[in-house]
Amino acid sequence: MPVEAIVKVLFMFAVMVIGLAPIITWVERKQSAVMQDRIGANRADLAGITLIGLLHPAADVIKLITKEDVVPAGANRVMHMLSPVIAAVPALIAFAVIPFGGVYQFGDTTLNLVGADIDWGLLYIFAIGSIATYGTVIAGWSSNNNWSMLGGLRASAQMISYEVTMGLTVVGIFMVFQTLRLSDMALAQDSSFRLLGFLAPYLGNDGGVIGWLIEHVRIPGWGLVYQPLGFLMFLTAIMAENKRPPFDIPEGESEIIAGYFLEYSGMRFGLFYMSEFIEIIVIAALTATIFLGGWAVPWFSTDDIIGGISSLFGLGFATGLCILIHFLTFMLKVVFMIWLQMLLRWSLPRFRYDQVMSLCWKILLPLSIANIFVTGLVLLWVKG
Amino acid sequence: MLPMDHVIALSAILFTIGVLGVATRRNLIVMLMSIELMLNAVNLAFVGFNRIWSQVEGMPVIDGQIFVLMVIAVAAAEVAVGLGILLSLFRNRDSVNVEEVNLLKW
Amino acid sequence: MTVETILFYVFGILAVVSALGMVLNTRNTVASAMSLVVTMVSLGAIYLLLEAYLVAVIQIMVYGGAIVVLFLFVVMLLNLSTDEFPPGRQRLIKFAFVIAGVVILAQVLIALERDPLLAAQPAAVPNGFGGYRQVAASLYTDYVLLVEMASLLLLAAIVGALILAKRKID
Numbered sequence: 001m002p003v004e005a006i007v008k009v010l011f012m013f014a015v016m017v018i019g020l021a022p023i024i025t026w027v028e029r030k031q032s033a034v035m036q037d038r039i040g041a042n043r044a045d046l047a048g049i050t051l052i053g054l055l056h057p058a059a060d061v062i063k064l065i066t067k068e069d070v071v072p073a074g075a076n077r078v079m080h081m082l083s084p085v086i087a088a089v090p091a092l093i094a095f096a097v098i099p100f101g102g103v104y105q106f107g108d109t110t111l112n113l114v115g116a117d118i119d120w121g122l123l124y125i126f127a128i129g130s131i132a133t134y135g136t137v138i139a140g141w142s143s144n145n146n147w148s149m150l151g152g153l154r155a156s157a158q159m160i161s162y163e164v165t166m167g168l169t170v171v172g173i174f175m176v177f178q179t180l181r182l183s184d185m186a187l188a189q190d191s192s193f194r195l196l197g198f199l200a201p202y203l204g205n206d207g208g209v210i211g212w213l214i215e216h217v218r219i220p221g222w223g224l225v226y227q228p229l230g231f232l233m234f235l236t237a238i239m240a241e242n243k244r245p246p247f248d249i250p251e252g253e254s255e256i257i258a259g260y261f262l263e264y265s266g267m268r269f270g271l272f273y274m275s276e277f278i279e280i281i282v283i284a285a286l287t288a289t290i291f292l293g294g295w296a297v298p299w300f301s302t303d304d305i306i307g308g309i310s311s312l313f314g315l316g317f318a319t320g321l322c323i324l325i326h327f328l329t330f331m332l333k334v335v336f337m338i339w340l341q342m343l344l345r346w347s348l349p350r351f352r353y354d355q356v357m358s359l360c361w362k363i364l365l366p367l368s369i370a371n372i373f374v375t376g377l378v379l380l381w382v383k384g
Numbered sequence: 385m386l387p388m389d390h391v392i393a394l395s396a397i398l399f400t401i402g403v404l405g406v407a408t409r410r411n412l413i414v415m416l417m418s419i420e421l422m423l424n425a426v427n428l429a430f431v432g433f434n435r436i437w438s439q440v441e442g443m444p445v446i447d448g449q450i451f452v453l454m455v456i457a458v459a460a461a462e463v464a465v466g467l468g469i470l471l472s473l474f475r476n477r478d479s480v481n482v483e484e485v486n487l488l489k490w
Numbered sequence: 491m492t493v494e495t496i497l498f499y500v501f502g503i504l505a506v507v508s509a510l511g512m513v514l515n516t517r518n519t520v521a522s523a524m525s526l527v528v529t530m531v532s533l534g535a536i537y538l539l540l541e542a543y544l545v546a547v548i549q550i551m552v553y554g555g556a557i558v559v560l561f562l563f564v565v566m567l568l569n570l571s572t573d574e575f576p577p578g579r580q581r582l583i584k585f586a587f588v589i590a591g592v593v594i595l596a597q598v599l600i601a602l603e604r605d606p607l608l609a610a611q612p613a614a615v616p617n618g619f620g621g622y623r624q625v626a627a628s629l630y631t632d633y634v635l636l637v638e639m640a641s642l643l644l645l646a647a648i649v650g651a652l653i654l655a656k657r658k659i660d
Contacts, residue, residue, distance in 0.1 A: 439615070
């Protein structure tokens with residue numbers, strides 16, 4: 001049993017962190033270059049072969065490892081060295097509860113493709129997101145520097161404000177899916193419902209073309225369809241929580257130099273930078289699981305896929321192929337969300353600090369409570 | 385399984401550390417943090433005893449955990465107001481040493 | 491010696507050591523606050539071992555993620571990093587407190603060691619114990635008045651903290 005969990009964790013780690021995070025470094029440079037009509041970084045080469053800039057992440061790592069590690073004089077050494085670790089760990093352990101596949105039967109063994117299938121998985125992510133505040137705050141304070149302190153103070157207020165909103169925006173999804181277990185949420189989105197189903201009681205049986213339309217025009221039962229406003233609010237809140245641009249006031253590059261990681265160099269800066277990119281992947285994976293259907297293929301549920309393939313090839317092969325299809329669908333959705341975040345980063349200007357705070361407390365909080373209210377009313381009307 | 389007497393003993397030890405923190409330290413922030421430590425020790429005792437008496441005729445009983453949630457809510461409210469008082473104190477006296485807040489001493 | 495017992499001792503010792511670190515640290519208030527965070531998170535882990543899952547998550551979210559951040563915010567804002575005041579004539583009283591505290595603690599621990607109720611193994615928990623469904627069902631049916639009172643208390647605390655911390659604007 002523990003061996004299985006360790007294998008799953010290592011697989012998640014290998015794919016998401018070691019596989020995707022350097023790619024995101026490249027995506028950030030190339031996507032911004034394409035969006036800004038320039039070429040981007042393409043000079044790093046290996047014996048004369050440049051792979052359109054794909055070697056730049058490796059060059060970055062070598063540069064950061066070999067840089068001198070400076071601890072500013074008068075700074076608190078222990079805290080200064082500890083804060084990149086405090087910032088990186090919550091980003092890494094969030095992957096434990098994200099399902100990258102469903103539950104599959106191989107004869108009499110069940111394979112559940114989640115690291116830890118906790119009953120309160122979404123609450124776990126919020127709890128470790130609230131611990132991530134300390135990395136920023138301690139980094140800002142321990143650097144003995146005015147700009148860092150400003151960045152750290154702004155970051156702490158911003159992060160704890162948006163935690164509240166982040167929690168409230170997913171209450172709507174919780175009410176629709178009736179579960180906090182992320183694998184159950186992905187499973188509940190594995191079906192599609194009839195778009196025109198409300199017309200069915202009003203027509204007789206077999207209304208010809210209309211009846212065929214009612215039966216076959218289906219929307220995938222994703223969280224996005226049930227909670228569109230919730231999706232927008234959640235994406236805003238979680239991007240603000242992780243200090244992604246346009247909410248990157250704590251690290252405002254043109255205002256307070258580099259904010260809370262000003263005094264960091266070498267691999268400590270690399271760890272901060274890497275933890276920010278891993279948080280991008282966590283945001284993408286979480287949004288994909290809650291709102292975009294996780295590993296579920298849009299109009300084909302698991303039974304359809306396994307049934308369809310096993311009629312040609314056999315059950316074991318069908319289940320294995322289904323695992324591959326589901327994993328690739330999940331990765332496709334994660335990549336789409338990463339692309340969306342990069343798009344938002346490079347097209348929106350940075351918010352002002354009071355605009356960030358008023359967005360949280362005056363706009364998102366009342367809207368999320370209204371969302372809960374309206375969701376409750378609709379659920380009562382549909383189900384009661 | 386967990387040794388329950390050691391759970392309650394841990395709660396007693398943390399409570400004592402909190403009490404000694406409030407009694408001996410003169411820095412108002414550390415006194416507030418020691419009060420939080422005392423509340424946490426009490427929460428641990430509640431959850432520990434709730435684990436011992438976890439069911440009545442097969443039905444789960446979670447009254448201890450409900451109380452812990454209320455204690456956490458009260459602690460959050462108390463910290464907010466306490467830090468507000470500390471801010472006002474600091475603005476007036478420029479120090480958080482409680483021995484300097486002695487105008488009412490006879 | 492199951493894994494749970496070993497984990498309990500690890501987190502218990504961590505909680506006690508960081509609590510001592512918080513109380514005894516006279517040089518650096520931010521380090522005291524970080525020790526308090528370690529205590530809170532260790533207690534959250536112990537709640538997980540005691541199968542109180544919702545309480546553990548709320549402990550980490552509220553205590554570890556909001557209350558101590560508030561402490562840190564105030565410390566950083568007012569720049570209260572280091573000051574401990576020389577004990578002076580209070581030293582004897584502090585010493586007496588510590589001795590009295592240790593003696594009472596020793597008596598409590600001895601009484602706990604001899605208690606037959608606590609020495610027995612607790613029964614296995616029923617299904618759904620400590621999960622959010624059970625707590626929510628109980629909270630909103632039997633204890634709904636408590637929820638309302640807690641919300642009023644938090645409203646009063648918000649208004650109070652706002653008024654106390656506001657600067658006087660003439």
